[in-house]
Amino acid sequence: IAGITQAPTSQILAAGRRMTLRCTQDMRHNAMYWYRQDLGLGLRLIHYSNTAGTTGKGEVPDGYSVSRANTDDFPLTLASAVPSQTSVYFCASSTLPGTEAFFGQGTRLTVV
Amino acid sequence: RKEVEQDPGPFNVPEGATVAFNCTYSNSASQSFFWYRQDCRKEPKLLMSVYSSGNEDGRFTAQLNRASQYISLLIRDSKLSDSATYLCVGTSGSARQLTFGSGTQLTVLP
Numbered sequence: 383i384a385g386i387t388q389a390p391t392s393q394i395l396a397a398g399r400r401m402t403l404r405c406t407q408d409m410r411h412n413a414m415y416w417y418r419q420d421l422g423l424g425l426r427l428i429h430y431s432n433t434a435g436t437t438g439k440g441e442v443p444d445g446y447s448v449s450r451a452n453t454d455d456f457p458l459t460l461a462s463a464v465p466s467q468t469s470v471y472f473c474a475s476s477t478l479p480g481t482e483a484f485f486g487q488g489t490r491l492t493v494v
Numbered sequence: 495r496k497e498v499e500q501d502p503g504p505f506n507v508p509e510g511a512t513v514a515f516n517c518t519y520s521n522s523a524s525q526s527f528f529w530y531r532q533d534c535r536k537e538p539k540l541l542m543s544v545y546s547s548g549n550e551d552g553r554f555t556a557q558l559n560r561a562s563q564y565i566s567l568l569i570r571d572s573k574l575s576d577s578a579t580y581l582c583v584g585t586s587g588s589a590r591q592l593t594f595g596s597g598t599q600l601t602v603l604p
Contacts, residue, residue: 415592417594422596423596424595425538425581426594427593430589438589438591476592479585479589479591480525480590480591480592481526482540482543483540484540485538486537487536488536
């Protein structure tokens with residue numbers, strides 16, 4: 383692994399199902415982020431973690447949860463997916479909060 | 495009002511042209527600023543950081559004006575490969591989260 387990896391790359395999900403998007407980085411970055419990107423709305427922060435063991439809510443946290451059990455992993459869970467959660471999801475990490483972030487390749491999620 | 499605002503464009507310019515993008519931010523406490531580039535259906539990639547003194551990287555120049563709360567990106571001698579969406583980014587909140595503008599679309603024409 384080199385950098386930041388997301389899985390799956392794409393997924394079609396039935397409404398009401400639970401889904402976890404995975405994100406792993408090998409750069410030993412302290413801060414990690416989850417964004418969603420929708421046409422016309424740009425990138426919006428869902429949740430963030432400034433260091434392992436801590437998390438915080440971003441601009442659009444409702445319907446999502448995260449955990450940060452260790453430095454490398456930052457999974458995003460949709461407890462009960464709804465069609466409005468159809469989006470492209472990007473995970474990112476940075477050395478420290480507020481410094482330049484590096485992004486994973488994204489997960490395209492369609493909720494039907 | 496969004497914390498970071500950009501003209502969405504699109505900007506269509508001929509190869510070799512100089513093009514400038516501006517971005518305004520509302521949070522005067524923002525400390526760090528960046529420009530990212532995003533190609534269609536790809537992840538955003540860091541283009542350059544923006545410093546108060548201004549900084550240059552080849553054909554790209556970034557400027558920060560704290561008094562007027564705006565950031566600019568100048569691209570000289572545009573190449574076809576510069577066609578992309580350019581995202582302005584600032585930090586916000588006590589946790590210094592990165593807040594993205596909606597992006598400005600650039601198409602460089604042959």
